[in-house]
Amino acid sequence: MTSHDKAKWLxxxxxxxxxxxxxxxxxxxxxxxxxMQEFMGLSHTEIGVLLSANAIIAxxxxxxxxxxxxxxxxxxxxxxxxxxxxxxGLYLATFPPFSNLLIVFCLLAVCADCIFWPSLLKxxxxxxxxxxxxxxxxxxxxxxxxxxxxVAFSALGVFVAMGSGENGLKSAxxxxxxxxxxxxxxxxxxxxxxxxxxxxxxxxGMSNLLEAIKVPGIWLVSLNVFMVYIVYxxxxxxxxxxxxxxxxxxxxxxxxxIINQYFLKILGGPAGGFIADKHFxxxxxxxxxxxLALLPLMGVIMLIPKNxxxxxxxxxxxxxxxxIVFSMRGVFWAPMGEVGIPQHITGSAxxxxxxxxYAPGMFAYVIYGAILDHFPGQQGYNYVFSLxxxxxxxxxxxxxxxxxxxxxxxxxxxxxxxxxA
Numbered sequence: 001m002t003s004h005d006k007a008k009w010l011x012x013x014x015x016x017x018x019x020x021x022x023x024x025x026x027x028x029x030x031x032x033x034x035x036m037q038e039f040m041g042l043s044h045t046e047i048g049v050l051l052s053a054n055a056i057i058a059x060x061x062x063x064x065x066x067x068x069x070x071x072x073x074x075x076x077x078x079x080x081x082x083x084x085x086x087x088x089g090l091y092l093a094t095f096p097p098f099s100n101l102l103i104v105f106c107l108l109a110v111c112a113d114c115i116f117w118p119s120l121l122k123x124x125x126x127x128x129x130x131x132x133x134x135x136x137x138x139x140x141x142x143x144x145x146x147x148x149x150x151v152a153f154s155a156l157g158v159f160v161a162m163g164s165g166e167n168g169l170k171s172a173x174x175x176x177x178x179x180x181x182x183x184x185x186x187x188x189x190x191x192x193x194x195x196x197x198x199x200x201x202x203x204x205g206m207s208n209l210l211e212a213i214k215v216p217g218i219w220l221v222s223l224n225v226f227m228v229y230i231v232y233x234x235x236x237x238x239x240x241x242x243x244x245x246x247x248x249x250x251x252x253x254x255x256x257x258i259i260n261q262y263f264l265k266i267l268g269g270p271a272g273g274f275i276a277d278k279h280f281x282x283x284x285x286x287x288x289x290x291x292l293a294l295l296p297l298m299g300v301i302m303l304i305p306k307n308x309x310x311x312x313x314x315x316x317x318x319x320x321x322x323x324i325v326f327s328m329r330g331v332f333w334a335p336m337g338e339v340g341i342p343q344h345i346t347g348s349a350x351x352x353x354x355x356x357x358y359a360p361g362m363f364a365y366v367i368y369g370a371i372l373d374h375f376p377g378q379q380g381y382n383y384v385f386s387l388x389x390x391x392x393x394x395x396x397x398x399x400x401x402x403x404x405x406x407x408x409x410x411x412x413x414x415x416x417x418x419x420x421a
Contacts, residue, residue, distance in 0.1 A: 008127055014190050016140060018082050019120055020147025021183045024155070024176040025089045026054050026108040030261040031152050031254045032159070032169060033239050039166040040095055044240075048369030054105040055361025058113030062358065065118035066351015067209055070344075074119040075191040081116025082184030089177030093170045113354070121333060121350040138273015141330035145265020151179055152258040159254070212348040217339025220402045224287060225332045225357025227395030231294065232325050233364035234388040235260060237372065238318040241381050246311040256315065260322050268326025276331045283334035284406045288399035290328050294392040297321045302385055306378060332357070338406040 029036060029047055036042050042050075068077060085108060092104050124140055155172040162168035212218060239257045242248040248256065276286035301317045304310050333353070341349045371387075372380040 011191065012124070012127055012136075012139070013143070014187055015078070015120055015123055016143035017147060018078055018116070018183050018187050019140060020144040021151055021176075021179050022082055022085050022112045022116055024148075024151060025085060025092060025173065025180070026051075026105060026112060027261070028173070028176075029236060029257075031156055031257045032172065033236070033257060034243070034253050035159070035164075035169045039169050040101075042098075044369040044373045045366065046098065048365040048367075050101055050105045051365040052362050053102050054109045055358065055363075055365075057106040057109035059355055059359050059362055061110060061114035062118065062354035063209065063348070063351040065114040065116075066212075066347045066349070066354070068115070069118040069122045069347030069350070071347075074123045075188075077115050077119040078123070078191065079184040079188035081111045081114075081119070082180050082187060084111035084115065086177045086180030086182075086184065089173055089180060093173040093177065095166075095170065113358070118347055118350050118354060121354075122347045125336070125346050125350075136273070137334050138270045138276070138330040141265050141269025141272070141326065142267070143269075145262055145267075145269055145326075148262030148265060149258060151176070152262050153255075156254045156258060209345075209348045209351070212341075212345045212352055215339070215341060215345075215349070217335075217405055218341065218349055218352055219356070220398070220405050221333075221335045221339060222353045222356035224284070224335065224395070224398050224402050225353060226359060227291070227391060227398050228287070228325070228328045228332045229358055230360035230364050231388050231391050231395065232329060233360055234368060234384060235322050235325060236365070237368055237381070237384055238322065240372070242311065242314055242318065245306045245378060245381065246314050247308045248311060248315075260319060264319065264323050264326045265330075268323050268328075269330030272327030272330035273334070275327070276334065282338065282403065282406060283331040284338060284399060284403040286331060287328055287335075288396060288403055290324055291392050291396040291399055293324055294321060295389055297324070298385055298389045298392070302382060335402060335406060339402075 024030075029051070033047070036047060037044075088104055088107050088111065092101075096104065124136055127136060155175050158175045159168040159172040162171040238260055239253060242256060243253050272286065272290075273283075276283040280286040280289075297317060297320055301314070301321060304313050304317060333350070336346075336349060336353065368384050368387075371383050374380070375383060
């Protein structure tokens, strides 16, 4: 391995560190959904409102974040987002009233989704050429899963050590906050001197944005991310589903949530990247068939008898479903290279992609949560899971269109290369 390669992978690992820590506070529900209800007094719908408020601000600012990533040094923006997030967590640990919680979750979106995330995506893309994008983004998702799992299980350990009550939840939130601040400090120190910027310096952020808007492939990639993400949002409700339908012990609810939301990234992200690159030779083609694979698994989930004797079958089926979704998340940005996005507008392209792709966070949690509150018990979960299945079918159709666009771009690019030869 050359010194250049060593430097590249060191920067990659540093970026993973930030990517695996920054969303813990905004996604507190992943490991502490039930404690949030019990000790913060939040209903399904209220948790959904907090998540939606976070997503609304995030979606509104993704394009701004993309322009910032093209115009300013990502080595400064990435630590700024991490330290800002940790600082907000210190206040979140005081359990402020719901109106203040809304403000906190909105500000978390500013730090994580506007300042940090588009800069991270740009930094990852500039680490390799278009042939490496599936692997790089897949390894990003997998690496984040490692950090996610370690940090989340540590927070769960803090929660249990502090009595598994109100003080335990506050201590876990403080733990997340300190980790974010430390990660921000480390990235600030260790990314200095690295080249995470594009070699082409943008002259004007708005001109880059306007150029990106005119690239047709961006819109298909963005819509494809939208469909993966709206199905992904439904994974959260496997947690209360197993508790209510199968009697999953409270002590295991947090552990299952961590495995469901974090550990599976370790397997799914890299697996999706390598399968897409090596077997399917195209991330968009892999996504197309992965959407179809979700349908029989959801059928199994809904047909398994609802009694404690089948709890392990229920866990296995839901985790299998989630694994495929995480393999899709690992590569859903890779088609940015397949559709021919120029390097110098990468930040703006990802800003547009995030604006559309992550939009389900604005409403999906509220819809899913409201369905469960309005239709308690198995009926509500049947409605939610049926809706996720319909969305997977729509996702298959969108991915098919994206793959056609990728093939068309490859044909045009090949002809141009042949003409220039």
